[in-house]
Amino acid sequence: MRAITHGRGFTHRQMGKIVTYTLLIAVTVVLTIPVVYLISTSLKLESEYIAENLQFFPKKLQWHNYYLALTMIDFGHYALNSVLLATSFATLIVTTSAMAGYGFARIPAVGRSKLFSVVVALILIPASIFIIPQFVLFSNLRVTNSYWPWILWGLSASPFFIFLFRQFFLSFPVELEEAAEVDGARVIRIFLQIVLPNSYPVLATSFILAFLSVWGDWLMPLLYLADRNTTLAVKLITAYVNPQGFPIVTPTLAASVIYILPPVVMFFFVQKYIMQGVVTSGIKG
Amino acid sequence: MTTTSPDSTKALAPAPRPAARAWRRRLASRRTQKNIAFYLFIAPWLLGLIFLVLIPVLGGVAISFTNYDGLNIGNLKFLGLSNYTRIFSDRDAMWSLQRVFVWTALNVPLWLCISFILAYLLNQGIRARGFFRTMYYLPSVIPLVAVAWIGRLMLHPTLGLVNQTLNLFFHGVQINWLTEYAMISLTTVAVWTGLGAGMVIFLAGLQGIPVALEEAAVIDGANRLQSLRHVTIPLMTPIIFYQLVLSIVAAMQYFALPMLLAPTAGGGGGALGAAPTRAVYLFMVHSFRQAFGFHRYGYATALTWFLVILILLFTAVLFWSAPRWVHSDTET
Numbered sequence: 001m002r003a004i005t006h007g008r009g010f011t012h013r014q015m016g017k018i019v020t021y022t023l024l025i026a027v028t029v030v031l032t033i034p035v036v037y038l039i040s041t042s043l044k045l046e047s048e049y050i051a052e053n054l055q056f057f058p059k060k061l062q063w064h065n066y067y068l069a070l071t072m073i074d075f076g077h078y079a080l081n082s083v084l085l086a087t088s089f090a091t092l093i094v095t096t097s098a099m100a101g102y103g104f105a106r107i108p109a110v111g112r113s114k115l116f117s118v119v120v121a122l123i124l125i126p127a128s129i130f131i132i133p134q135f136v137l138f139s140n141l142r143v144t145n146s147y148w149p150w151i152l153w154g155l156s157a158s159p160f161f162i163f164l165f166r167q168f169f170l171s172f173p174v175e176l177e178e179a180a181e182v183d184g185a186r187v188i189r190i191f192l193q194i195v196l197p198n199s200y201p202v203l204a205t206s207f208i209l210a211f212l213s214v215w216g217d218w219l220m221p222l223l224y225l226a227d228r229n230t231t232l233a234v235k236l237i238t239a240y241v242n243p244q245g246f247p248i249v250t251p252t253l254a255a256s257v258i259y260i261l262p263p264v265v266m267f268f269f270v271q272k273y274i275m276q277g278v279v280t281s282g283i284k285g
Numbered sequence: 286m287t288t289t290s291p292d293s294t295k296a297l298a299p300a301p302r303p304a305a306r307a308w309r310r311r312l313a314s315r316r317t318q319k320n321i322a323f324y325l326f327i328a329p330w331l332l333g334l335i336f337l338v339l340i341p342v343l344g345g346v347a348i349s350f351t352n353y354d355g356l357n358i359g360n361l362k363f364l365g366l367s368n369y370t371r372i373f374s375d376r377d378a379m380w381s382l383q384r385v386f387v388w389t390a391l392n393v394p395l396w397l398c399i400s401f402i403l404a405y406l407l408n409q410g411i412r413a414r415g416f417f418r419t420m421y422y423l424p425s426v427i428p429l430v431a432v433a434w435i436g437r438l439m440l441h442p443t444l445g446l447v448n449q450t451l452n453l454f455f456h457g458v459q460i461n462w463l464t465e466y467a468m469i470s471l472t473t474v475a476v477w478t479g480l481g482a483g484m485v486i487f488l489a490g491l492q493g494i495p496v497a498l499e500e501a502a503v504i505d506g507a508n509r510l511q512s513l514r515h516v517t518i519p520l521m522t523p524i525i526f527y528q529l530v531l532s533i534v535a536a537m538q539y540f541a542l543p544m545l546l547a548p549t550a551g552g553g554g555g556a557l558g559a560a561p562t563r564a565v566y567l568f569m570v571h572s573f574r575q576a577f578g579f580h581r582y583g584y585a586t587a588l589t590w591f592l593v594i595l596i597l598l599f600t601a602v603l604f605w606s607a608p609r610w611v612h613s614d615t616e617t
Contacts, residue, residue: 023406032423034435034438038431052449096330100329109322119330128569129345130337131589132582132585133342137341139355156329156337187326212428253438260428263426267422
């Protein structure tokens, strides 16, 4: 079957290859055009953007838009807020989730398997159910307009990360820990000195996923932070306006390009870990 | 696992000598130590579960029976189930429910099919697979707010790239993607940004299928499509099932992108009181507007519970249907 050749001398299989590659390249182009167009428009004159005829690239690169993006609003302040929130949340949640994951993987105790089924159930429960009640709780505790919500979320670990860590620790060679236990090392020391230093992949995966979730989040800072103390994500939607209150698009797009740089750069450097996290969450959830 | 357990020492020594007793005591204390260690290790999660999840959620249930608006804690009125019955007479709620069904029915199958096809193509011994995978995943790492800007940039009626390109071929085209065709636009943007994740998961699954199985099918005379249909897809059903469940759960709760894509979102809108275009007025948009726009926390919580119960019902139906079509194997 496969050996049958077409008129032009391609085998069936070669034809298939050509069709496949053409498709793959076409999809690549379609998927990346929007990103390229974002970058290109961020370098246009506002008047070029407003012109109604098709002009994919700017006549002259307007780096001034990037200057405007950084100076029209207090960009550094909001960016710092985003970085601080994302970093502290990610650090906390990775720590607490790793601890719980280790407990579930390695420390036998009464009620462990029941509690673990609670973890799994929490992964599957729709998260929308928590948002309004937590908002009511936090506003009654008067911790809104502060970083406290993120710190509390970070401290309380994430069922998904707990699952991720547990899976990883289960595959971890138990001999190392047993050797340490014979030496009389306490559980905490085993965890800190033997287990964690050997868990770089899962630590990286969960840290990156946690960081990106806060960096990209729009709803929570909108709910919990006052406008002058909020994050870049919130500011990007409404902040770049002229004195009459109309949006100025090209500096906004320049700011968006800066805003998507950290995730994209992170992605190119550590895509293995990001994809690992996605796959684990998808297949094993 | 430790090799000696208290039970085995008991069997060995019916009348424990002092040494054995001390040994057993040490084991017992070691057990207590393990118990303590375990609960210390999970304490942060457990405390968070109690104080940030259980208590607020139970409080939320209580709130959903009242007219709580954030300030009237002194003179709360108990409304019984009327917040729940109100949902059925609330036209906006019913409309948003219908919209979220349409949205789920559009988005989930499209997303599943396209990401499966891409993963399948990438699994055909393609050269530069890493490159394609990276490029397909790229839209998935772009944060939602920027996705919204890209969407508005592409789909603007007069300034958007899509209409301007169409104009080259059909002069005077001015399709209002973000308003008249808001549902299609939302789906397109969401699929664009979601493809990567779906594809990566399917690809990981496809790589787990032994090549020998597909080759055996080909040797038996099956063509590519037949082997896809009768070998690959059945073996992938556990992953398809999982993706289906998770994506339905996520789609039913979808919220932010319709708000952010609305053409008004840039001009001082984008706040939670503003409504997106009617066509993409999804259920959670309605619920969050009731809560954060109008401070009707009682009603908003009732709306959310209504949706969550619906989602759990769907999930239950899917799990019930699973044995009929999901290939189960002893692996995993």
